[in-house]
Structure formats: structure tokens, C-alpha cells
Amino acid sequence: EAGVAQSPRYKIIEKRQSVAFWCNPISGHATLYWYQQILGQGPKLLIQFQNNGVVDDSQLPKDRFSAERLKGVDSTLKIQPAKLEDSAVYLCASSLGRQTQETQYFGPGTRLLVL
Amino acid sequence: AQSVAQPEDQVNVAEGNPLTVKCTYSVSGNPYLFWYVQYPNRGLQFLLKYITGDNLVKGSYGFEAEFNKSQTSFHLKKPSALVSDSALYFCAVRVYNQGGKLIFGQGTELSVKP
Numbered sequence: 001e002a003g004v005a006q007s008p009r010y011k012i013i014e015k016r017q018s019v020a021f022w023c024n025p026i027s028g029h030a031t032l033y034w035y036q037q038i039l040g041q042g043p044k045l046l047i048q049f050q051n052n053g054v055v056d057d058s059q060l061p062k063d064r065f066s067a068e069r070l071k072g073v074d075s076t077l078k079i080q081p082a083k084l085e086d087s088a089v090y091l092c093a094s095s096l097g098r099q100t101q102e103t104q105y106f107g108p109g110t111r112l113l114v115l
Numbered sequence: 116a117q118s119v120a121q122p123e124d125q126v127n128v129a130e131g132n133p134l135t136v137k138c139t140y141s142v143s144g145n146p147y148l149f150w151y152v153q154y155p156n157r158g159l160q161f162l163l164k165y166i167t168g169d170n171l172v173k174g175s176y177g178f179e180a181e182f183n184k185s186q187t188s189f190h191l192k193k194p195s196a197l198v199s200d201s202a203l204y205f206c207a208v209r210v211y212n213q214g215g216k217l218i219f220g221q222g223t224e225l226s227v228k229p
Contacts, residue, residue, distance in 0.1 A: 004158070031215060042119075042205050042219025043159070056214055091158055100147050100211045101166040106158035 002026065004107035006092050012113045018080035021110045025073070025094030031055075032069055033104060034077050035091040043091055049075060050098055082114045117142045119208050121220035128196045128227050136191040136223045138206030145211040148189040150180055153203040153222075162204075165189060176200070196227045 005024040013019050025032050030051050035043035046065065048056040051072040060067070064083070069075040079086055089111050093104040118141045128134045140146055147166055151159040163174025165182045173179045180191045189206060203224050207217040 006158075033215070035217075040221070042207070042221050043217070044219070045216035048215050056216060093159075095215075098215050100209050100215070101164070103149070103161050103164060104217060105161060106151070108156075108158045111156075 004092055004094055004105055006090075006107040006110055008110060009108065010111050010113075012115065013082055014115050015084055016081040018078065019082055019112065020079075021077045021090050021092075021112075023075045023077070023092030023107060025075075025092070026105055029094035029096055029105075030072070031095045031098050031102075032075050033093040033095075034067055034075070035093065035106075037089040037091055037109070039088070046077070046090075055098065079112075082112075084114050087112055087114045117208065117210055117218050119206050119218055119220040121204075121206055121223045123223050124221075125224045125226065128225070130198055130227055130229050131195050134193050134196040134200070134225065134227070136204050136206075136225060138189045138191065138220060140187050140189065140206075140208045142208055142210050147209045147211065148180075148182060149207045149209070149217065150174065150178070150189075150191050151205045151207065153205065155202075159205065162191070198227050198229055201225055201227045 032049045034046045037043040046060045047067045049069040067077045089109040091109045092107045095102040095104045120139045149164045150162040165172045170182045203222050206220045
């Protein structure tokens, strides 16, 4: 089966510009996650969706980050305006459901550089 | 607060030798533990997980991990390392009934030399 798809793979922008990332989860997976991975650190959850509803966005900097999953499938993560510290890899993951034991499967990530 | 520690930033092993990548955790509640591997410019790839039952878990590519509740550890092991095992390894934890997010360690760079 196809894995989690993300685009673009790389993005370079200047600070204060806006950027958007797209994710298509594994077919049939109801739960979708966006993680931020800063160089030298493990990924940190930004937001979790169950179908098209938000389950956890407690770590999302809502003054500049937004995310949506309107039809319960694809998702978009946006940053506006970007700051230098937003330079990171943005990983999308999906799982069949929300059960604690379920495996999260990750996409290849989008590497963002903010100059 | 829930946390995961990987005490070694880098592990160096000769090909054919056994390898161990260490992981300890601190959680309140029953932990569900995961190992992922990350190759350069790629996402995280699932290796194995501990949910319940047998403390020794076997996963992909010959890797295994042992859950030790008293030492709050979940070390990743492989009996004979390959050069192709060289990558970044992440340990992660989820806590039963405490949301879906994975809490990751900072990662351990494994280098296997011929």
C-alpha cells in the first residue's frame, strides 16, 4: 500500500513570508499528526486530527501556525509569518485510529529553511 | 511530565558485532514504547513496539528490544550489525489513555564500520 505522501520535500523562504505544507495519509487512516523536528532533536507533536476534527493542538503556536483537514483525508499545515526558528523538518504521520497501541506511520517530511 | 532519554548521542560498532542503543523513559501510567529509524533525508520508519506481554519484542531487519519495567528501559538490540544499519534511531513513548502523541527521545546516531 502507498505510504504517507508529503509535498513539497524542500522549501526555502525568507522570514515573515508564508508557507504551506501538504500531507496525504495512508488510505483509510482516520488519525493524522503533524510533527516538527528541529535539527538534533526528536520530533514534537504540533497537532493531531481524528477525521476532520482536532484532538490535540496544545503545542501548536496558534499565532502563526494553522492546520486543517477539511474532508478528513488530506491535510495542510500553514505558517504565516515564518520566523527563523521555524526552520525544521515537518513530518506528517497517520494511524488507523486513536488507540494508544496503534503504530504511527510517517511521511518523508518537508525540510523548511527560513532565511 | 513524560519524557524519554537516549543517553548516547552516537554509538559506533564494527560490522558483525552486536549493537545496543539505549533508551529510558519516565511516565506516569502504562507506557507503550516504540523504536523508529531515520535514514538521511527520509521520514521515520517503524521498527518495533512494546504494548504488553512478552518483554522481548522482535521487529524489522533483525532488531529486537527488551522492556524492563523496573529499570524503565527499552534498549534496542541486534546480534550482528550491518553497515546498512547506520542511521539515526529514535525511541518514543505513548501513555495509555493520555492522548495520541508520541514523545520522542533526542535520537542516537548509529555508525557501523566495515
